[in-house]
Amino acid sequence: MKPGFIGGAEAPPSAAASPLLEMKGVTKTFGGIAALSDVDFSILEGEVHGLVGENGAGKSTMMKIIAGVHSGFEGEMIVRGRPVHFRSARDALAAGIGMVHQELSIVPDLTVAENVFLGSQPLMAGGIVDWRRMNRQAREQIASLGIDIDPTARMGALPVGLQQLVELSRVLFSGASLIILDEPTSALSPPEVERLFGVLRRLRAEGRSLVFISHFLDDVLEISDRVTVFRNGRKVVTAPAGDLNKDDVISYMIGRGSADMHMGEHADLKGDDSHPVVLAVEHVGDGKGLRDVSLAVRKGEITGVYGYMGCGQIELSRALFGKQKLKTGRILIEGRPVRLRSTASARAKGIAYVPENRRMMLFRTEPVYKNVSIAILGRIGRIFLKPHRERAITEGHALDLQIRPPKTDIALGNLSGGNQQKVALAKWLTHLPKVLILVEPTRGMDVGAKEDVIRIVRTLRDRGVAILVLSTEPETILTLADRVTVLKKGVVAREFATGRIEKADLLAEA
Amino acid sequence: MTDTIETSTGSGIRRFLADQMRNIAPVFTLLALVVFFSTQSPVFFTVDNLLNILANASITGIIAVGLTFVILTAEIDLSVAAIANAIGITMAFFTAQPDYVNIATIPLPGFIAIILTLLAAFGLGSISAFGVTVIGIPSFIMTLAMMQIANGISALLVRGQIAYNFPDFITMLGAGTFYGLRWSIIVCVLFLLAAHLVLTYTRFGRYVYMVGGNREAAEYSGVNVRLIIASVMIISAVCSGIAGMLGVAYFGSAQQNGFDDFLLTAIAAVVVGGTSLFGGRGGIGNTIIGLLVLGVLNNGLDLINIDSFLKILIRGLILLAALVINVYAQKLRESTA
Numbered sequence: 001m002k003p004g005f006i007g008g009a010e011a012p013p014s015a016a017a018s019p020l021l022e023m024k025g026v027t028k029t030f031g032g033i034a035a036l037s038d039v040d041f042s043i044l045e046g047e048v049h050g051l052v053g054e055n056g057a058g059k060s061t062m063m064k065i066i067a068g069v070h071s072g073f074e075g076e077m078i079v080r081g082r083p084v085h086f087r088s089a090r091d092a093l094a095a096g097i098g099m100v101h102q103e104l105s106i107v108p109d110l111t112v113a114e115n116v117f118l119g120s121q122p123l124m125a126g127g128i129v130d131w132r133r134m135n136r137q138a139r140e141q142i143a144s145l146g147i148d149i150d151p152t153a154r155m156g157a158l159p160v161g162l163q164q165l166v167e168l169s170r171v172l173f174s175g176a177s178l179i180i181l182d183e184p185t186s187a188l189s190p191p192e193v194e195r196l197f198g199v200l201r202r203l204r205a206e207g208r209s210l211v212f213i214s215h216f217l218d219d220v221l222e223i224s225d226r227v228t229v230f231r232n233g234r235k236v237v238t239a240p241a242g243d244l245n246k247d248d249v250i251s252y253m254i255g256r257g258s259a260d261m262h263m264g265e266h267a268d269l270k271g272d273d274s275h276p277v278v279l280a281v282e283h284v285g286d287g288k289g290l291r292d293v294s295l296a297v298r299k300g301e302i303t304g305v306y307g308y309m310g311c312g313q314i315e316l317s318r319a320l321f322g323k324q325k326l327k328t329g330r331i332l333i334e335g336r337p338v339r340l341r342s343t344a345s346a347r348a349k350g351i352a353y354v355p356e357n358r359r360m361m362l363f364r365t366e367p368v369y370k371n372v373s374i375a376i377l378g379r380i381g382r383i384f385l386k387p388h389r390e391r392a393i394t395e396g397h398a399l400d401l402q403i404r405p406p407k408t409d410i411a412l413g414n415l416s417g418g419n420q421q422k423v424a425l426a427k428w429l430t431h432l433p434k435v436l437i438l439v440e441p442t443r444g445m446d447v448g449a450k451e452d453v454i455r456i457v458r459t460l461r462d463r464g465v466a467i468l469v470l471s472t473e474p475e476t477i478l479t480l481a482d483r484v485t486v487l488k489k490g491v492v493a494r495e496f497a498t499g500r501i502e503k504a505d506l507l508a509e510a
Numbered sequence: 511m512t513d514t515i516e517t518s519t520g521s522g523i524r525r526f527l528a529d530q531m532r533n534i535a536p537v538f539t540l541l542a543l544v545v546f547f548s549t550q551s552p553v554f555f556t557v558d559n560l561l562n563i564l565a566n567a568s569i570t571g572i573i574a575v576g577l578t579f580v581i582l583t584a585e586i587d588l589s590v591a592a593i594a595n596a597i598g599i600t601m602a603f604f605t606a607q608p609d610y611v612n613i614a615t616i617p618l619p620g621f622i623a624i625i626l627t628l629l630a631a632f633g634l635g636s637i638s639a640f641g642v643t644v645i646g647i648p649s650f651i652m653t654l655a656m657m658q659i660a661n662g663i664s665a666l667l668v669r670g671q672i673a674y675n676f677p678d679f680i681t682m683l684g685a686g687t688f689y690g691l692r693w694s695i696i697v698c699v700l701f702l703l704a705a706h707l708v709l710t711y712t713r714f715g716r717y718v719y720m721v722g723g724n725r726e727a728a729e730y731s732g733v734n735v736r737l738i739i740a741s742v743m744i745i746s747a748v749c750s751g752i753a754g755m756l757g758v759a760y761f762g763s764a765q766q767n768g769f770d771d772f773l774l775t776a777i778a779a780v781v782v783g784g785t786s787l788f789g790g791r792g793g794i795g796n797t798i799i800g801l802l803v804l805g806v807l808n809n810g811l812d813l814i815n816i817d818s819f820l821k822i823l824i825r826g827l828i829l830l831a832a833l834v835i836n837v838y839a840q841k842l843r844e845s846t847a
Contacts, residue, residue: 321730323729323730342734342736343729343730343731343732343733343734343735344732344733344734344735344737346732347732348732352732353730355730359724359727360726360727360730361726361727361730361731362724362727363720363723363724363727363790364724365723365790365843366720366723370716370720374716374720374727374728374731374733375731375732377713377716377717378713381713382713383712383713383714384711384712384713385711385712385713385715385716427731
């Protein structure tokens with residue numbers, strides 16, 4: 001990449017579209033570290049603007065400035081030709097800018113209509129909630145997105161994809177003409193993604209502007225009119241999506257030619273039945289999402305489990321770590337049936353687990369070394385802590401795994417997402433477990449960290465750990481797995497042990 | 511190249527203050543109170559009076575030790591004072607009483623009485639632990655029920671009477687002195703010291719902090735969270751029981767409602783000291799400061815001859831101020847971490 005290219009290559013705005021929002025020379029520093037340096041950025045009326053970049057590249061900082069979450073920054077912000085300064089998300093919304101966060105802010109125990117009108121229910125005389133009007137208007141609002149949802153259904157009972165659309169409709173009808181969507185497709189199945197895109201196209205046709213932040217480059221390229229790539233706090237390029245392909249975007253993002261550009265499109269499976277079975281699952285079910293699943297995880301192999309959200313993967317993984325009770329079936333470790341009553345008993349039987357959500361297994365405010373050592377304290381000393389060994393072991397892992405910055409006494413929350421995931425893995429590396437269960441090991445991670453995690457997992461496999469990887473991303477499964485089990489609605493749909501499989505094979509079976 | 515730290519805000523000093531606010535504020539409160547009462551009363555800053563403060567704080571201190579464990583795991587124990595009273599009375603029940611005390615007793619040799627009484631404390635703690643960890647009753651409600659149960663035990667055993675006799679060893683620890691220093695102060699200091707060592711230098715202590723810091727994460731790291739919670743509930747009950755045994759000897763009598771003030775004082779000591787109600791932050795050092803703040807406050811208010819009804823209100827206001835700081839410190843920390 002030529003240095004002169006950075007910040008250039010601005011696509012000429014088409015004659016019809018004018019900038020809805022312009023950011024000029026935006027710089028934002030946190031504690032002396034520049035998260036954004038002198039960035040110019042604009043969003044046109046009626047466009048879908050894709051925003052990509054590795055974690056820490058500055059895209060979320062930019063969006064938080066636009067949505068009024070960060071109020072202090074250098075530079076100019078102009079909405080419809082007028083300079084503005086937002087002090088809060090409320091200010092931004094008043095100016096027509098709304099954001100749908102990756103973690104939805106819904107109330108699962110209220111109805112869909114109550115969620116749509118949260119805090120602003122239509123009232124009758126005397127302050128009584130006008131339920132009929134509320135339900136009718138909620139249905140109309142949601143229907144205007146081209147979807148039909150019963151407004152009296154409990155929000156928590158809806159699939160994530162629909163919850164997201166309900167939230168989108170809420171932001172929309174609070175008057176937003178520019179909506180920022182943060183990783184909207186990460187929890188969605190392909191049909192749900194298609195439905196979301198349908199809604200987004202419809203909104204664009206109405207003249208609204210959308211910012212689409214995502215790690216899923218295919219999704220970004222499919223839905224966006226223009227794409228902006230951030231790297232290291234700077235804008236690398238803004239270009240029409242039609243002029244870019246996935247390889248271009250990746251090389252802009254990471255600033256180097258990637259050998260793994262086609263990573264995860266297909267895989268040559270190497271399942272070998274001569275490897276001994278370490279963990280066997282026989283006809284397990286929990287009476288709900290998980291109905292009847294059997295599979296075997298072998299020593300020195302990575303078994304991938306693929307399926308859409310809600311196919312029973314999460315339940316299966318929880319049951320294997322003693323976190324969820326099974327109604328039917330049994331679990332065997334090295335041929336012996338085991339009962340996993342608690343996570344501690346699963347751990348004692350040699351099972352290690354990394355859940356899909358890093359927050360679930362890491363202590364944000366604790367130093368890195370305590371996060372790593374928590375799983376091995378019992379091995380370091382039965383009763384007393386041995387701080388020197390604890391620190392030495394952790395520092396060794398930090399070095400091996402290239403955790404950056406390589407300090408083990410800073411609070412974990414100061415690390416980037418990818419580095420946090422490495423810490424989560426480091427927990428289990430001191431004394432190798434028999435079975436390692438990884439749920440969505442690379443979700444939401446930047447390309448560099450992803451490659452690091454993949455390398456670590458493969459090293460573990462080669463050292464004889466039986467690894468089970470569960471994911472809703474076919475790329476993750478195809479990149480890692482030696483054999484693949486596809487789940488569909490709580491049962492095994494198909495198993496692949498050897499030969500070449502394509503992404504399409506997985507999508508077709510699930 | 512992906513090391514950009516997006517979440518950190520503010521300068522190093524601000525982060526340090528945010529981190530340490532829960533430790534700094536209580537120490538300043540204590541210093542301010544000591545200075546204030548020293549200027550208001552000539553008696554306050556004398557060795558006799560300071561020892562008096564320590565003696566008065568010692569029984570609460572033993573209860574607060576157990577409570578510190580519980581609050582560090584983000585649970586609560588409302589039964590501490592009721593258990594202390596029930597256990598004090600149970601010990602009287604195993605000791606021969608004077609003829610004029612008209613209650614049923616089973617007199618036993620002193621050491622057997624002490625062991626049985628300790629087992630009773632352990633038993634009550636185990637019931638709370640079972641309710642919270644196995645059945646899944648929130649500790650707030652479970653220990654509220656235990657409070658009532660312990661009060662019921664007290665009522666049944668003393669039936670409105672007052673018991674005066676306790677095993678000699680206990681009478682010595684509760685009311686006796688050692689080279690002029692009250693034994694209860696020594697016992698309390700030993701408990702504080704032991705608890706500090708356990709919390710700081712043992713695996714169990716680390717688990718207590720980690721369970722309080724993020725229970726789910728502790729569970730996903732293979733920590734037996736239920737065992738840790740059960741243990742702290744039992745530790746709390748046993749500490750309360752021992753405080754009750756020493757307490758009745760300290761008062762010289764065991765009766766219904768003998769420990770009524772101690773629930774609030776013990777919780778206040780832990781919270782005023784800066785241990786987070788959300789778990790995972792604080793420790794014995796904080797509890798010591800909290801005990802001293804409340805001890806100085808009670809003693810000082812007596813010395814400056816303030817309306818005793820106003821005293822109750824002032825204690826409430828101090829507790830409220832501590833709660834505000836506690837919650838604010840937590841928010842500050844979360845926003846800068």
